[in-house]
Structure formats: C-alpha cells, structure tokens
Amino acid sequence: MARMVQKYGGTSVGSPERILNVARRIKSCHDDGNEMVVVVSAMSGITDQLLGLAAQVTENPSEREIDMLLATGEQQSVALTAMALHGLGCPAISFTGAQAGIETDGVHSKARIRNITPDRIEKSLKDRQVVIVAGFQGRTNEDNITTLGRGGSDLTAVALAAALKADLCQIYTDVEGVYTADPRIVPDARKVDSISFDEMLELASMGAKVMQSRSIEFAKKFGVVLEVRSSLKDVPGTIIKEETEDMEDVVIRGVSVDKNEAKVTLLRLPDEPGRAAALFNLLSEQAINVDMIIQNVSENGLANLSFTVPQVELGKIRNRLAKRIREEVGAEEMLFDQEIAKVSVVGIGMRSHSGVAASTFKALADAGINIEMISTSEIKISLVLRLKDADEAVRILHANFNLGGQ
C-alpha cells in the first residue's frame, strides 16, 4: 500500500478507448489498496486545434487568454477520465489545477508553481477516491488561470508528489523507460533499471523525449522518486532517484546523441581580453542558448573560436548578428556548419573510474572517426563530430562500454 502519483500524457488519453485503458490501469492500482492521484494532459490534438482557433481570431493573442483557452483541454480529460473510472465502478473525482490547490506566479504560458495546498486532495484520498488532476495548469492568487509551459503536466505530477509526500511518481509515456542508447540506432540497447537525477539531467538530449529537465530538476530538489514507464505495456520502467552507492558500480549509464545542433566558428579573432565576452553578450541579448564553446590556442595574436547552438537559432545569428559580430567582436570570417552531431557518454561512475575519456577517444580513433570538439563535466563527456558519423559513433561507444544485452 503506497501513495502514488501517476501522469498520463496526451497520447495515452487520446481517444475514449485509450481513456478507458488508462482507467482500467488506475482502477487496478486502486484496487491493490494504493492511494491514487492521477495527472492527465489534454487529449492529443486538442491543444493544436484550440491554438488554430485562436490564430483565426487574432494574430497576437494575449497570453492570459491563451491560458484560459488551453486549460480547457486538460479539464476535459480529467472529467472524461473520472467518468471512465465511475463506469468501471471505481470512485473518482476530477479537479482543475485551481481546485487541486496549485498556485502559480502570474507569468502566463510559462508559469512557475509557487505553492500547493493539497487539502482537498487529501480529503478525497481519505474518502478512498481516485483524484484526477488537470496537468499543465494552476491559478494565481488573483484567481487567474495559468499554464506551466512545455512539459507542464510532468511538472504538475512531480510537484503534487512532493506536496503529498507520495512514495512514487510514475510518468506514463509511449516508451518503456530510459535506454542505454536510442534503440533505433543501437539494436541491443538496454532499458536502464535505475538512474540518478544527475545522469538523467546530463542525458537531457536523450531524456528530453521522455521528460523535460525542468521536471527532473524539481524531482531532484524535493527528492521525488520517479518511474518512467509505458502506458501500453505493463512492464517495469526506469526508476530515477537520488544517487545510491551501488550506482557507481556502473561506469557508463548511457550514450546519447543530439542531431539538432549547429556549429558556428569565428576565424582569426584578435586574442584579447573581452572579445569572447562581447560575443556571448550579443548572443544572450537574443536569448540564444549556447551549448559547447571551444577556443584554440592563439597564433600570431589571432584565435579561432567555435560554439554550438540549436539549429533553429542559426537564422537569428546569420540575419541579426553576423554583421555586429564581425564589427564588434572583430572576427575576420564566420563559418556555419549544420552537418554536425553531439554524442555524449554519461555516468556517475566516471567520478571513481579513470580512463573513460581515453577509452572513448581511442574507440573512435580506431574506427577512423574524427572528433571536432570536446567538452567534459564530472559525469559526462560530449563530443562534436560529423553528422554522418554520429550513429556509428554511438554504436561504437555503446559496445566499447559493454552497455548492450542483459
């Protein structure tokens, strides 16, 4: 008997039949004697449909009204899920974010949860009801409806689990858990039984398909044990939790790849203090997130500097910044390269096992794959290489660290 929070995404509740499937699973957990709080997203497709309507009445909708509009999607899902449970003979009650006591700040469309007052949920749990809460939404203390932005339903689930001191927060999704690598690239990739918050955060590019960093950080901060599992198959998923000692026995947890980055190189930059600062100032003014930065040794007082950014930001840099970068930072030439990929090897075991970097470089060198940029953290080594080499590099590293099979 445990207190559990479960979260089902839009695909899991995307049709009446799927809602009934979800309801059956919830009922079975409830029948086992667990206290159940369930967070659901809007049925898949609804949000886009509503945004389409909004776009037809105005080009530039106010964010308050967009929140008012979008919040209806989750409200519909919770009502339907509660009805489905009733139909199965399981007591249930649905709540909007506001009714569930989720208070946020007033930043519409990407509000932050400030406080949760779960009195009403506690009372319903005491009455042995399954509590269904609308994900992705809350209300301000002026009683306006807010939404939490991308990945908001995960955040609702994690925050409720923290506020309710739940034993476990299960995130149901369309994958079975976190894998040692993308199974589409590495056929013998293995589902990871458990992983630490920090590793999960470092695997963000891989993990993003499963959960957003924001929710993982929140879970880490409040010590909420997460399980990512499949809403289609009833098999154990991946537990994400505080690092435990035995986790260090595994040197490498997984290998991820990110093909959505681009590399920008400034050639022949005067090697003087303040040049890099001027550059990254310009980028941050445009709210461009820079990932890796490499500057090579100086030659004749001139340096070459490379950095990676999300591909979608390239246009901004070309159109709005290229001229200013040449003039204000002083680079003689700029190169843009989209044909790259970032491959990362992640594991907290790195801290206590030496030679991981050397082994990584050697494995790739043996295969004739060139490394263009390197960046390391305590528990991660990231490499930028040619896009065409990326999948092969993932397979080589996955094999090199014996991550495959059972």
Next chain:
Amino acid sequence: MARMVQKYGGTSVGSPERILNVARRIKSCHDDGNEMVVVVSAMSGITDQLLGLAAQVTENPSEREIDMLLATGEQQSVALTAMALHGLGCPAISFTGAQAGIETDGVHSKARIRNITPDRIEKSLKDRQVVIVAGFQGRTNEDNITTLGRGGSDLTAVALAAALKADLCQIYTDVEGVYTADPRIVPDARKVDSISFDEMLELASMGAKVMQSRSIEFAKKFGVVLEVRSSLKDVPGTIIKEETEDMEDVVIRGVSVDKNEAKVTLLRLPDEPGRAAALFNLLSEQAINVDMIIQNVSENGLANLSFTVPQVELGKIRNRLAKRIREEVGAEEMLFDQEIAKVSVVGIGMRSHSGVAASTFKALADAGINIEMISTSEIKISLVLRLKDADEAVRILHANFNLGGQ
C-alpha cells in the same frame, strides 16, 4: 452612456468569423462609452461533441463530471471572444462563471444561482475593460463547477444584469425579436416593440424559441429590462419590461400556437370527490406537466375529463399509468389524441377591454373551425383545436385583432 449586459448564443459565436463579428459589435458599443458585460455560450456543436465523448467512456456519467466537461465549452468561447476584442484594439478580459463570482447550489446539470459577487467585474469595468463571462455555469461554495441547464446562458446574463444594476440586458439571437405571430404562418406578422413580462411568459410556447420562461421570470422578479434582438442585423429588437400604462392600449399583443401537445380523455369517470385528485396525483408522481384541464358537466353520475400534456409524455402515460388510471381513478375508457394544437391569444389589454373572448370564438366559428377545449387567464385565452386547423386559426385571429402590418 449606460451599463449593458449582452448575451450571445452558440450560433452567434459558432466560428472564428462569427466571433469576430460579435467582437466588432461589442467594440462599437464600448466605443460609444457604455460599460459592457458580455455573456457567451459555447460555440454551437461543441456541447454535443463533448457529450458524445462522454457517452463513449461510460453509459451513465456522473452529473458533476458532465458539468466539469461541458463548462469548458463556454470557457473556450470567452477566451476567444476576449482575444478577438484585443485584436480589434479593445481592452477585454474573460472570466469563467466561478471567476465572475456566480455562486450556485450543488444540483449539478441544473443548478440555481444563489448569489453573485460581482466585485471582480466591477473592478474590470472601472478599468474600462469589456468583461466577457462564460454563460451557463457557476460554482458551488465547495468550489465545484456547476451548469445551469437549458437556457442557462440567458439566465447568467439576466442574473448579472440584476447584480450589476445594468440599464439593459440584450439577448442576441437569430430572430429579430418577438412577433405578433410566427411569420412562417402569418406573412404580415409584425415585430413587437415592447411587451410586458407577463405577456412574454404567457406567450411561452412562442417565446420559448426566443427565451426560456425561467429567465423571463428572473428578469421580472428583479426588474431587469430585456431586449431580444438579432445578432445578424443591427436593428432594434423587442423590449421586455414591467407593464406600463400605455401597454394596455393594445388589446392583443400576439397569437401563438403550440403543436407539441397531446390530449388525453377519460370517459365515464364516476363523478365523485377525489377522482380528479387521484388522477393528477398519479401524473405528478411521474413528473408529468399537465397544461389544460377540462371536466364537463356530469350525466348519470359519470363525467368525462380531458387534459393536455406535452406529446413526449404520452408514452409514459400509456405504458406506466393507463392501467392504474383505469383501476384507481375508475375511468371506463381512455382516449389519446396527438392531432391537436393549442392556439393562444395574449394581451394585458384584455383586462380592460371586454368582448375579446366573444370576438375570438366568433371569428373561428365564422371560419367553421371547431374549438375542443377552452382555458382562460386574466391576459390569455387558449384554445385546443384540430392540428389541421391550427395555422388557419392563427391567421384568422391575427387578422381579427388587426395585428398585421405596421
């Protein structure tokens, strides 16, 4: 400069283009310096779509969850209407029923408004914002979402007009106002400029197409001046208000017809005290609304009794009650007749003008139309006649009281 409440039905906001039309009209009233509170219904079709989803997850949905589900329809409309106004450069803010301070009892799916706390609306009006309120919904003092049942958005508008002491409550619909008769039956039927609450209530069968009795009664109780007008054409509609002296100058306000009633006749009933009581007790146990009741003079200690009920109730009477009526009430025979219609002549002028009944009967007799039942109130004469004669009777009476033309 006035304080106005406007209500737009589901058809008026049935598409993005229509929402934009409504927004233009609202903006123009706002630009004239009026304080504007606007109640909107769900976009036409949405409610049925949501009920369809509910039917697919359970056969017997809980009314609390149905309210939770359906309330999203109006929430979407208010958000889209506010956005459309923003797009036109008109300040506006949308509220759910709960945010607007509409408190109801806990009878889900047909809640009654208990109290309105319009502080937030008043504040927004003071800021010169147009306030858009979701119709049809409210919340209980336990913070559950309720809906008000059929005609609920009209009721929201009337109740807000009362709470805000509005100068006028305009009900926008797809007709231009209240007519002296149905224009499809009487080609020269005329739009009525103003009508008293009581006349409007007596014309319910005609008026129901425009507004439900419940909202008219509410308006009467709180002295809210109503105007029913077209959302398509910008022309004055019909004002519904407290009776004024000059209203009595017009003897007859209009002629209505109701083709949805049926007549039930009990033959050879013992003419003893308590028989009628027993009959209507049985009917009220089944929540059957009886309209007209006629009992003829007794002959040989046996009476014949006829009453009219909505046609949809006939099945209940045949299947559940016929046997008990024969046994417990003692009628020898029961006749069911759906081929009837009720024609009513309504006007507060009747009170001060004699001869209306005589003139009514004579006009029909001259045309060879037989009257089967008669029932009168202070301001109405209702007649039951053959269904096939109904339209002709309406035309004759309309002409007889000179209601046509301008």
